[in-house]
Amino acid sequence: xxxxxxxxxxxxxxxxxxxPHKLSMTTMACQTMVIVRMRxxxxxxxxxxxxxxxxLAYGPESPESIKRNIDTYLAPLLVGQPSNNVHxxxxxxxxxxxxxxxxKSALETALxxxxxxxxxxxxxxxxxxxxxxxxxxxxxxxxGDTAKDIDEAMLRLEQRRHCDFKLKIGANPVDQDVRHVAAxxxxxxxxxxxxxxxxxxxxxxxxxxGIQVLQDAGIELIEQPIGxxxxxxxxxxxxxxNVPMLADEAVQDARDGLDLxxxxxxxxxALKIAKSGGIYGxxxxxxxxxxxxxxxxxxxxxxxxxxxxxxxxxxxTLPAMAWGTEMFGPLLLQDDIVVxxxxxxxxxxxxxxxxxxxxxLDEDKLAHYSRK
Ligand code: MUC
Ligand code: MG
Numbered sequence: 001x002x003x004x005x006x007x008x009x010x011x012x013x014x015x016x017x018x019x020p021h022k023l024s025m026t027t028m029a030c031q032t033m034v035i036v037r038m039r040x041x042x043x044x045x046x047x048x049x050x051x052x053x054x055x056l057a058y059g060p061e062s063p064e065s066i067k068r069n070i071d072t073y074l075a076p077l078l079v080g081q082p083s084n085n086v087h088x089x090x091x092x093x094x095x096x097x098x099x100x101x102x103x104k105s106a107l108e109t110a111l112x113x114x115x116x117x118x119x120x121x122x123x124x125x126x127x128x129x130x131x132x133x134x135x136x137x138x139x140x141x142x143x144g145d146t147a148k149d150i151d152e153a154m155l156r157l158e159q160r161r162h163c164d165f166k167l168k169i170g171a172n173p174v175d176q177d178v179r180h181v182a183a184x185x186x187x188x189x190x191x192x193x194x195x196x197x198x199x200x201x202x203x204x205x206x207x208x209x210g211i212q213v214l215q216d217a218g219i220e221l222i223e224q225p226i227g228x229x230x231x232x233x234x235x236x237x238x239x240x241x242n243v244p245m246l247a248d249e250a251v252q253d254a255r256d257g258l259d260l261x262x263x264x265x266x267x268x269x270a271l272k273i274a275k276s277g278g279i280y281g282x283x284x285x286x287x288x289x290x291x292x293x294x295x296x297x298x299x300x301x302x303x304x305x306x307x308x309x310x311x312x313x314x315x316x317t318l319p320a321m322a323w324g325t326e327m328f329g330p331l332l333l334q335d336d337i338v339v340x341x342x343x344x345x346x347x348x349x350x351x352x353x354x355x356x357x358x359x360x361l362d363e364d365k366l367a368h369y370s371r372k
Contacts, residue, residue: 024170026054046114049307050106108278116356123313136324138164170201195221268295298325
């Protein structure tokens with residue numbers, strides 16, 4: 001008899017951050033992860049993670065809705081089904097449930113982790129094989145304080161942890177924000193690449209004013225300066241400036257990518273498994289970008305180790321990404337719920353080894369941080 005999915009458990013896990021993380025729409029002091037434990041009839045357990053930023057501040061799914069929608073609607077679609085055809089299970093979820101991309105991503109991760117464990121292959125091997133097993137990782141400076149951000153960047157450079165930095169702006173008036181960015185760039189000089197993420201906070205005319213100053217200050221990449229749905233505006237900004245635009249919230253999946261390309265966008269796409277409903281969806285977007293000559297960037301929704309490892313397995317199958325990755329989520333958290341944390345070394349992170357994701361839960365830590 002073929003292996004079937006027996007049981008799907010979801011847990012809300014709250015982990016404090018190492019410092020407040022200030023974005024244009026929220027300040028995080030804690031990250032909440034939805035951890036999926038999917039048990040199969042052959043005794044194998046697949047792990048997945050669905051994580052967003054700041055409750056409902058970032059997007060339409062909250063940790064609580066991810067858990068509730070998996071428990072109520074998505075898990076019943078999977079339980080009792082054969083375990084090993086991930087494509088058919090994805091199609092089943094998409095046929096019966098709209099949206100809920102983070103929840104679907106968590107479930108797909110758990111399916112792939114289990115399938116890898118079953119076959120003795122890593123998730124990247126299941127996807128066709130590893131092209132890079134050490135990926136560059138930037139760090140986000142978002143303490144909200146210029147002097148603290150400079151100290152933090154200097155320390156990361158000294159530790160050979162990170163040499164690319166992304167600054168979260170958009171919460172303050174544009175002139176104040178660009179002064180903050182220019183001061184950090186001046187302090188770091190040529191030792192570091194400095195980029196900004198506005199997280200949709202500007203309108204187009206504010207963006208024109210802000211980006212001009214940022215370009216003159218030597219900033220290398222401008223992430224999501226205007227609203228997610230303003231594709232035409234993003235294309236205009238990409239055409240107007242030499243500094244490239246990075247589409248993040250504007251590009252969820254391959255369809256968004258195609259629309260931007262057809263609209264004349266040039267620049268880069270932030271890939272996130274959570275936006276695209278999982279690894280297969282995000283790789284479809286990556287392939288659209290590759291065909292169109294759009295640069296790739298491995299993005300995060302600040303997932304913990306399980307979600308970060310899942311993303312790393314996807315990025316590992318791609319050629320080196322033009323803009324590297326930001327897979328630093330676990331480093332923003334005070335603790336971890338896995339036995340062996342990811343190995344951050346030489347300005348990057350190593351792809352975990354072992355079958356599936358290559359990650360083992362620490363049951364005591366999981367119990368300690370799980371919401372009661
Ligand atoms: C985002 O919009 O890019 C990624 C890094 C970070 O600090 O926040 C996220 C979300
Ligand atoms: Mg972003």
